[in-house]
Amino acid sequence: MAPTEVDHCISPKTLDFLIEAAGLHVQASTDKKTIVPEWCLDHQQPRPGKLLIKPIHEPAHRVIKLCGRDDSSWIRKNNRYYSGVRKPAPSVTSKRTGMAKNLSVAQYQRHLVHLMMRIFALRTGASPFTLILDDLNQGSKTLLDELFRRAMSRNINIVYLTFDQAVKPHPYIRHIPIYHDVTGDQVLAEIDRAMKDFHTSIVIVDSLHDLLNHKKVEMAALLNLVAVKYSSMLFGIWHQDVLPATAEADAYTPQTLDVIKYMATTIITCKSFAHMLAIKAAKERSLPEPTHGLLQGAEGIVQCLEANDIRGIVLEAEFRRKSGRPESGTYFLRPSRQSDYNAPLPGMFLGTLKQEFVTLLDLVPSYASKEVTDMVKAAAEEIQSTFDLGLTEKQKQARDGVVLPYYDAQKSMGDAGEGGRILYDMGSEDDFDEEEDEI
Amino acid sequence: MPPASRVPALLQPYVRLPNSDSILLVTSTLGASTNWLLIRFLCDALNPVRHDAGQKSDNSNNDVKVIFASWMRDWEFWKAEARKGGGLDLERLKRDKRFAFVDGTPGHFTLTSPDLTQLQETVKSALEYLNPSTSPTPPTTLLILDDPSLLLATVPSLTPSSLTSTILKLQALLSPSISTPPTSSPSQNAHAHAHIILSLPADDALLAPSAPTPQPLEISAHNILVKAAHMSARILSCRVLDTGVARDVSGVLRVTDNGGGRRAGGEGLLDFDDGGGDGAEGRTGREFLYKVGGDGGVRVFERGNGGE
DSSP states (O other): OOOOTTTTSSOHHHHHHHHHHTTOOOOTTSOHHHHSOHHHHHHHSOOGGGOSSOOOOOOSSOOOOOOOTTOTTTSOTTOBOOSSOOOOOOOOOOSOOSSOOOOOHHHHHHHHHHHHHHHHTTOTTSOSEEEEEEBTTBOSHHHHHHHHHHHHHTTOEEEEEESSOOSOSOTTSEEEEOSSSOOHHHHHHHHHHHHTTBSSEEEEEEOHHIIIIISOOOHHHHHIIIIIISOOEEEEEEETTSOOOOOGGGTTSOOHHHHHHHHOSEEEEEEEHHHHHHHHHHHHTTOOOOOOGGGGOOTTOOSOTTOSOTTOEEEEEEEEOTTSOEEEEEEEEOOOOGGGBOOOOTTOSSOOBSSOOOEEGGGOHHHHSHHHHHHHHHHHHSOOOSSOOSOOHHHHHHHHHOOOTTHHHHHHHHHHOOTTOOOOOOOTTOOOOTTTTOO | OOGGGGSOTTTHHHHSOOSSOEEEEEEEOSSSOOHHHHHHHHHHHHOHHHHHHSSSSTTTTOOEEEEEEESSSOHHHHHHHIIIIIOOOHHHHHHTTSEEEEESSBTBEEOOSOOHHHHHHHHHHHHHHHSOTTOSSOOEEEEEEEOTTHHHHHOTTOOHHHHHHHHHHHHHHHOHHHHSOTTTSHHHHTTOOEEEEEEEEOOHHHHSOOSSSOOHHHHHHHHHHHHHHHHOSEEEEEEOOTTOOBTTBOEEEEEEEOSOGGGOTTGGGGOOOTTGGGOSSOOOOEEEEEEEOTTSOEEEEOTTSOOO
């Protein structure tokens, strides 16, 4: 292998100077290599192993592994738990040691997608407490439905605590309605009961605000129960547009949201896809980000027109790794289709997931492609007016129906060839002078 | 004029009750009241023509029973409004046990205190009046709550959470599929649903917290609206025209869909909507202009299509 530039950054001339400066007597006849000190030898030998920038060998075709119908790594086999001692889940330690390597863009993107995939695959230890922040502009319903499906597909027990919905989403789900008159301790006991007979469960709280503020459940007690005792995943939904109640007694305690943000291992913020497009267009024109919905400030507007985009949901995620390293990415989750899942095994409601479809927002063609951006930009450049300058179908018809003046003059031009004839009837007050108007 | 034709064609799909248990939110501002809209909901629910000529036969043997609870306006007002705007004879519907009114004034099902448990009891007795236990099939019920946020102002200790909890409890009370699992008798309960229409004010004065120290009532009014909006499947908000007063426009109606309809009936989670997400626009909301006439009639039209 040829010596690289790095190895030649000390030229022989410099080396001689260095040797002289070091006070070494060098005889011209002697080979330099024999007498130079050891630290100098390093510079003379090309060392292929010490390249600072490594060439990246990308495989030409990545083999995409499709999940089988009865993939044992996907489905949690024998999830039912009957008796005995509950062992803590084996802790997963990273095999890689040392400093993080420099990654190419493609590798980095894959790494970020992988982080999110672990959350969506509900892997134990991926994130004990995931906080989901949503608002009226983009609810977390799409995300929640997807989590339900993944858990059903993986044969994982679902415990769903709800303040917002009286309707049970699916018979498989253990639905705990907490809008009834139950105390916080009863809620915890109910969760315990619902998780007892399964190895792996997920607990989804909708919403945390009510559970912590209304039922006065301690977040630490809940986390201790779900994440420590049953080593399962806790998902908490927080509606960002619910204002915190101000009480004078606890003026010095931090807000509940701040506390749980501190405790969360992953924070996912839901955004509307249409709004992300608008924000992108505004950024490219160096305009301030547009506001929507309740923030818009128009009286009487509760939800904006582009809320809950049906094309998919944008998730801004922040991962707090075990190592303490924070990482964040913006993802896109489209609504899942029947074809994303294999046929279910007997006894299950939903088959295994064929292939993960959570992706980075930058990789979504309809977000990244230039045509879309141009279209959004063009829409933003339209004259901002309260009047609709476009024409409706009815207006178009009305406009087509208008007969212009002198229309018959234009028409007769083709027939009789008397083009340019002025259609004017002389009135009594008109004074026509033959001499003046002589042609 | 039969009540069916009182509902403008553009509005028709949005006042039709969904095919599963649902909560719908209707918001008003001071300049744009929603009385006309609530009447249109009544027209659609109580109109017998709908069940004969409906697109499906799902409600053919199931009457919709309506319980109307109003904190702001009394029985006489709604009776007059329904006759004028919707051509409905509420007095007769009440005798036919299809309609019940919960009110603060004595005479019908009466609320004598702002206590929430009393509200539950009263709605329960109204339900028993409409649907005696002898009836073989549970009916589809519609509960309209006109401005329950008034309670927040009258009872300082009441929190928005307890109010929304009560609303969900009421839904559980009305819905046969929530109180009993749908698997037990699917044939009987399949087409009977419980719907709640919440009418709340969305004025800035009530919602925007004043700086620097917002009042508890402002926060409560804001939170009840936001929570209700999160809970509901469809939001219909009326507001005045952004550009000012116009002679031929009463206000703007914005309808947004929260996608809550999918979430019910047990199997909704696994009903995949293949290819539905490929829409070019992806938006779920629509806006119309409306004009309430002096005779109670309503014209609903799209922007730029009015002016006749």
